[in-house]
């Protein structure tokens with residue numbers, strides 16, 4: 001049933017995949033596949049770093065058969081924060097403070113254009129969010145904040161809320177232009193090996209919650 005649903009969605013969303021400039025097709029397809037594998041679990045879906053909502057609308061479409069699940073989006077809408085030493089790389093000079101600035105209205109327009117239910121959107125720096133700003137339980141999280149502090153703080157917020165069997169996908173894990181992403185994942189994983197299994201999926205980190 002899920003496989004049939006997935007095939008149908010891939011065919012119908014091909015134009016959307018092609019218009020997504022933030023991710024490779026292989027990455028978005030993997031993200032949707034991972035999400036569809038956990039929609040039967042309790043908990044909502046979150047994306048940290050939604051930018052213009054190009055991947056967010058795909059997450060929402062994949063949730064269209066599960067109206068009890070909410071999509072929660074988080075972004076500064078001020079672009080990237082300052083780099084830290086962990087983020088410095090010769091190939092990542094275009095990723096600097098203020099780059100990738102978008103607006104909440106632009107994200108909402110993408111949802112309305114496709115007649116998708118509006119997500120919960122929180123504007124703010126991840127570092128300033130508290131546990132109450134997130135849903136009580138999460139079955140799937142996409143973390144795409146690019147920099148060390150952004151991935152580290154979103155992992156700290158999300159991990160305690162992931163249900164047993166739930167998945168965290170971290171974008172740019174294998175992207176040499178954004179080394180902070182893998183450094184934050186490794187620092188997190190060092191202290192959480194008993195709770196999560198780490199694998200690599202289409203260049204992203206895939207963290208699966210192992211125990212309640």
Ligand SMILES: C[S@@+](CC[C@H](N)C(=O)[O-])C[C@H]1O[C@@H](n2cnc3c(N)ncnc32)[C@H](O)[C@@H]1O
Pocket residue numbers: 022023048049050051052053054055056074075076077078079080081100101102124125126127144145146147149150
């Ligand atoms: C690469 S873009 C996200 C792309 C989006 N996931 C997609 O697939 O279309 C990174 C986003 O993360 C946001 N961001 C990065 N670090 C952040 C932080 N510490 N707090 C809040 N937002 C942050 C930026 O504003 C930017 O919109």
